[in-house]
Amino acid sequence: MAGKTDVVVIGGGYAGVMAANRLTRRDDVTVTLINPRATFVHRVRLHQLAVGNDEAVVEYGEVLRAGVRLVVDGVARIDVPGRGLTLASGGTLGYDYLVYAVGSGSADPRVPGAAEHAYPLASLEEARRLRPVLDAAPATAAVTVVGGGPSGIETAAELAEEGRAVNLVCGGALGPYLHPRGRRAVARRLARLGVTVHAGPDAEVTEVTREAVRLRDGRELPSAVTVWTAGFGVPDLARRSGLSTDALGRLLTDETLTSVDDERVVAAGDAAAPSGLPLRMSCQAAMPLGARAADTVLSRLAGERPGTLNQVFTGECISLGRQEGIIQFARRRDVAVGFHVDGRAGAKLKELVCEWVVKQLAAEARRPGSYGLHRVPGGAARERALRARRAAGPAAAERAA
Known part of the structure; x- marks a missing residue:
């Protein structure tokens, strides 16, 4: 390809910033990052922002390489045949390669009253939006957090540590990823903070009103403020643009993160569904995926065969207020094990992880190509899952999509 190659990255989160920084390894590549905000959102700190303990943003100058062009805008549509984008502002932008890293967000709760x-x-x-609502609520008013995953646990603990009366409604298991030992440690910490945990199928939310949350078993929990952390959704940009997606709307790719529809489109982060087997939503997955997506583009530009996904996990980190936390360790195939670190040591390690994430992005900005966790061996479990999928035939793949 003669002249400069224009690569556009949609999405300035963990995956998008990693990909954009890494793509600057070649002098003949121009990199444009499109993001609706002018600052990087440190998403793992949003629960802290809600209660006033952190602003959850980092200036792009700290994590984005100077040579990357930042366009503060959204994308309304991808014209795949024409290799162009229609921006939310009405402008257009062309590309030679596109990195689709639009991230994820809240899902439609589909529970009466929840949206309102x-x-x-x-x-x-x-x-x-939530922060002033919490500030305005009386200190003694009950707050209900819906969702027993990391975001729900962290939000409930943060609020309780501030002296709030908190109900945590799981609608299933508390911390479903956690090993039973880790789950018990989290439950003990929440109990000490005064959080009332409602777990199990009877605790599924059936209705949200202005002043209460109703559960499947008929219980009604008073709630001056209801925080919804359950569910997971992705933008429908890929689907609206005619690209193949899974049922949730994640872009379907092969194991090099290349779209099944066009080799000039690669995906990374929460909105990617490689081989119909998407990875767990986390910055732990997003940054290696961003690096892998960038390497796929760079390999094609060099006339080389792109490498395939080789994702490993170490576990899950959950803050339990500012004073305690838990680091749940896992096997490389992302299955929790009995070992964890909790208490004050867990809080310190969790904080180090949050700081480390930003430092890794900044390090890649300073020295593109220095990040290497996406090349750590350990993808055997994924290979077995892919073989099982292929052995099950096209019907299984169609159900997954």
């Missing part, structure tokens, strides 16, 4: 009366907490704007 509950406050989601998956984006900067949602956290900023």
Whole structure:
């Protein structure tokens, strides 16, 4: 390809920033990052923003290489045949390669009253909207957090540590990823903070009103403020643009993260569904995926065969207020093990992880190509899952999509 190659990255989160920084390794590549905000959102701190303990943003100058062009805008449509984008502002932008890293957000709760009366907490704007609502609520008013995953646990603990009376409604298991030992440690910490945990199928939310949350077993929990952290959704940009997606709307790719529809489109982060087997939503997955997506583009530009996904996990980190936390360790195939670190040591390690994430992005900005966790061996479990999928035939793949 003669002249400069224009690569556009849609999405300035963990995956998008990693990909954009890495793509600058070649002098003949121009990199444009499109993001609706002028600052990087440190999403793992949104629960802190909601209660006023952090602003959850980092200036792009700290994590984005100077040579990357930042366009503060959204994308309305991808013209795949024409290799162009229609921006939310009405402008257009062409590309030679596209990195689709639009991230994820809140899902439509589909529970009566939730859209009207509950406050989601998956984006900067949602956290900023929630913060004054919590500030305005009386200190003794009950707050209900819906969702027993990491975001729900962290939000409930953060609020309780501030002296709030908190109900945590799981609708299933508390911390479903956690090993039973880790789950018990989290439950003990929440109990010490005064959080009332409602777990199990009877605790599924059936209705949200302005002043209460109703559960499947008929219980009604008073709730001056209801925070909704359950569910997971992705933007429908790929689907609207005619690209193949899974049922949730994640872009379907092969194991090099290349779209099944066009080799000039690669995906990374929460909105990618490689081989119909997407990875767990986390910055732990997003940054290696961003690096892999960039390497796929760079390999094609060099006339080389791109490498395939080789993702490994170490576990899950959950803050339990500012004073305690838990680091749940896992096997490389992302299955929790009995070992964890909790208490004050867990809080310190969790904080180090949050700081480390930003430092890794900044390091890649300074020295593109220095990040290497996406090349750590350990993808055997994924290979077995892919073989099982192929052995099950096209019907299984169609159900997954």
